[in-house]
Amino acid sequence: MTEVLLAVGTEKGLFLGRSRDRLSWEFSGPHFPMNAIYSVSIDRRGGSVRLLVGADSSHWGPSVWRSDDLGASWYEPPVPAIRFPEHTGASLTRVWQLQPAGDEAPGVVYAGTEPAALFRSEDGGGTFALVESLWAHPQRPQWGAGYGGQGLHTVLTDPRDAERLLVAVSSGGVYRSKDGGGSWEPSNQGLRAEFLPEESQYPEFGQCVHKIARDAVNPDRLYLQNHGGVYRSDDAGAGWTFVTDGLPADFGFAVAAHPRRADTAYLFPLGGADDRIPPGRRCRVYRTDDGGDSWHPLSKGLPGGDHYGVVLRDALRTDDADPAGIYFGNRNGDVHGSPDEGETWSLLISHLPDVLCVRAAVVG
Numbered sequence: 001m002t003e004v005l006l007a008v009g010t011e012k013g014l015f016l017g018r019s020r021d022r023l024s025w026e027f028s029g030p031h032f033p034m035n036a037i038y039s040v041s042i043d044r045r046g047g048s049v050r051l052l053v054g055a056d057s058s059h060w061g062p063s064v065w066r067s068d069d070l071g072a073s074w075y076e077p078p079v080p081a082i083r084f085p086e087h088t089g090a091s092l093t094r095v096w097q098l099q100p101a102g103d104e105a106p107g108v109v110y111a112g113t114e115p116a117a118l119f120r121s122e123d124g125g126g127t128f129a130l131v132e133s134l135w136a137h138p139q140r141p142q143w144g145a146g147y148g149g150q151g152l153h154t155v156l157t158d159p160r161d162a163e164r165l166l167v168a169v170s171s172g173g174v175y176r177s178k179d180g181g182g183s184w185e186p187s188n189q190g191l192r193a194e195f196l197p198e199e200s201q202y203p204e205f206g207q208c209v210h211k212i213a214r215d216a217v218n219p220d221r222l223y224l225q226n227h228g229g230v231y232r233s234d235d236a237g238a239g240w241t242f243v244t245d246g247l248p249a250d251f252g253f254a255v256a257a258h259p260r261r262a263d264t265a266y267l268f269p270l271g272g273a274d275d276r277i278p279p280g281r282r283c284r285v286y287r288t289d290d291g292g293d294s295w296h297p298l299s300k301g302l303p304g305g306d307h308y309g310v311v312l313r314d315a316l317r318t319d320d321a322d323p324a325g326i327y328f329g330n331r332n333g334d335v336h337g338s339p340d341e342g343e344t345w346s347l348l349i350s351h352l353p354d355v356l357c358v359r360a361a362v363v364g
Helices: none
Strands: 004-010 013-019 024-031 035-043 049-056 061-067 094-100 109-115 119-121 151-158 163-171 173-177 207-215 222-226 230-233 253-256 267-272 285-289 297-298 316-318 327-328 336-340 347-351 357-361
Touching: 004 035, 004 230, 004 327, 004 336, 013 035, 013 347, 035 109, 049 094, 061 094, 094 151, 119 151, 119 285, 151 207, 163 207, 173 207, 222 253, 230 316, 267 316, 327 357
Parallel strands: 035 094, 207 253
Antiparallel strands: 004 013, 004 357, 013 024, 035 049, 049 061, 094 109, 109 119, 109 151, 151 163, 163 173, 207 222, 222 230, 253 267, 267 285, 285 297, 316 327, 327 336, 336 347
């Protein structure tokens, strides 16, 4: 049987779970106790597994750690892996995203940060350099900050073309590059900024995008959870269409795509910007099997009764086993998992600190 690694980043450290049946789990941790873990990546390119962790210590500040032995030991470079150049006048607050590129770009890892910026590594996450073109974009000084800060939290690479990149900023919106990050254009057509005056709710940029996921089969199809609104793009982000039929609310933070099936994605809705708890106080994941044209609740095995756990933008993910496993953690400190693509659920671990991010992958 395959072994799955489940990485759970929390407000007070990283917890690592391992399982061969995805029903019983053994967890270790906390790794990096008292560090807030906003980002984790599991990079399996080249026949080995490297873990990268964006840890934020209230005493020592933010850092990127790495492990090449599934968390048995960790290495922090003597010089910070991510630093803003002196000419920017900026300093790193936290690392919101660590995203390995695909096989088309071996060794390349992208990092999204706060303040909102994109960094690129060509040595597997050992060292990073600022993508100056996005930092120098004329619209960047006008980006706002979401409730949790101004973060570049989504980085998507195109499996067909290593030069095509898409990023999302809260609250700057979606930006795309067709030349490997040499230049960028806003790609927010159809996205509503509901917090702006009615006559100004469809600006060129400035939307508070919460998360984006790419379809497993059709790379041009994207799923987006906005600050009010769930959207789909069928042209790699050039335009966006509202897709909420069957959802109890259109606010939320997280969205994840199935690792193999076309037109399949998962959401965890919340009541709204002023009601950030599950609609009806019910813990339910929603799945679409038709590209967002309809959504259906998945709740077998999830808690009944009143439930107030919030799932943040990076705390809903899939693994790549067959059938796919689906995982989410909430701010109550509970982590739930499904070994059968969301049909049934179980509680994997509870009473953790606030869960900030989740990652899962087959590692053996």
